Amino acid sequence: MIRPTPEEDAEITAAALSDPDNPPLTDEDWARMRPAREVMPPSFFEPVTAPPRRFFMAEIELDVAEHFKKEAGDDWQARINDVLREAIARKEAAE
Template sequence: MGKLSPMEIKLGLMRPTPEEDAQITAAALSDLDNLPWTDKDWAKAKPFMLRGRPLSELTKKRITIRLERNTLEKFRATGKGWQTRIDKALGEWLAANDLEKMSEKSDGKKSA
């Protein structure tokens, strides 16, 4: 029998002896309504429920951005959801402005 891990000691777990394990396995194999899973069964197993927050259809990407202090403070002062409001403000700005024309100007290209 192997050494118990600190977690097993903390939880008060005791591993069965080889003889006890053989008895448990034999009892499980005799129950035809609930046979132990094989490696093939485990390979096909899927989680009943995904853990964590449900995935959104519109995923966002985490980035780092530098903002002027007063801009950041004004958004933060609006309370919870301030990052979402920055995202919305940028989206509204993009909808109202032609980004391609702006990038042409900053690249030094002449706009048509």
């Protein structure tokens, strides 16, 4: 880690103090601080169990997309994922 020089630190501090959108915390602000576990719902601290989603582009014929939009409405992309997973499971079961 490269630490700023005292001059750079002073310049950074002056810029931060002059930012009207981010005023420094007062002693009263610090006195009102509470641990996150006291103010956030317990679900906030539960581990994320779903795998992270990764996106990519795929060409889907218009008639196929329209079918899923008509069938599933706003969840049409999730429905396509479900159908593809079902096809994968059937293929793996047949092997």
